[in-house]
Amino acid sequence: MRIHLASDHAGFEFKAALSAHLSDSGHEVVDHGAFAYDPDDDYPAFCLACGEAVVADAGSLGVVLGGSGNGEQIAANKVDGVRAALAWSVETAQLARQHNNANIVALGGRMHSLAQGLEIIDAFIAEPFSGDERHVRRIAQLVDYELRVHEGQPGTLG
Numbered sequence: 001m002r003i004h005l006a007s008d009h010a011g012f013e014f015k016a017a018l019s020a021h022l023s024d025s026g027h028e029v030v031d032h033g034a035f036a037y038d039p040d041d042d043y044p045a046f047c048l049a050c051g052e053a054v055v056a057d058a059g060s061l062g063v064v065l066g067g068s069g070n071g072e073q074i075a076a077n078k079v080d081g082v083r084a085a086l087a088w089s090v091e092t093a094q095l096a097r098q099h100n101n102a103n104i105v106a107l108g109g110r111m112h113s114l115a116q117g118l119e120i121i122d123a124f125i126a127e128p129f130s131g132d133e134r135h136v137r138r139i140a141q142l143v144d145y146e147l148r149v150h151e152g153q154p155g156t157l158g
């Protein structure tokens with residue numbers, strides 16, 4: 001599978017280790033930055049690029065890494081078509097795929113050991129979307145909202 005990666009400085013070392021781990025596991029890795037360690041860099045551009053790449057590449061998945069993963073998830077979710085989930089355990093990673101058909105996982109590199117983080121990301125990648133009707137229905141409601149707002153129609157508040 002092709003996996004798109006992004007991180008700021010806080011996830012930079014984790015991204016390097018993850019990239020090697022995923023390549024060793026047979027995945028094709030595409031790095032969207034940061035490409036050099038800069039303690040003053042900003043996560044949005046890297047995560048937005050990763051999000052755009054995942055949406056343009058059907059069947060791929062993405063991983064965005066930072067200190068907490070919060071900002072990275074927020075940034076990726078600004079891209080239409082991205083469903084980015086912040087995972088903090090194997091179970092939350094699996095549920096992000098099973099229930100939410102998440103196409104990007106966000107992880108806080110400062111929140112986990114490398115071994116724990118790799119286990120969480122491996123679980124995300126390995127888990128399929130359940131396809132259950134209730135989950136398909138709920139995701140469709142989010143897409144409807146995006147489309148309505150883009151067309152200038154009222155959101156939920158009328």
Ligand SMILES: O=C[C@H](O)[C@H](O)[C@H](O)COP(=O)(O)O
Pocket residue numbers: 008010011043065066067068069070071072
């Ligand atoms: O939500 C944002 C991420 O966790 C960033 O990686 C974090 O805010 C970076 O923090 P600092 O600039 O203090 O290293």
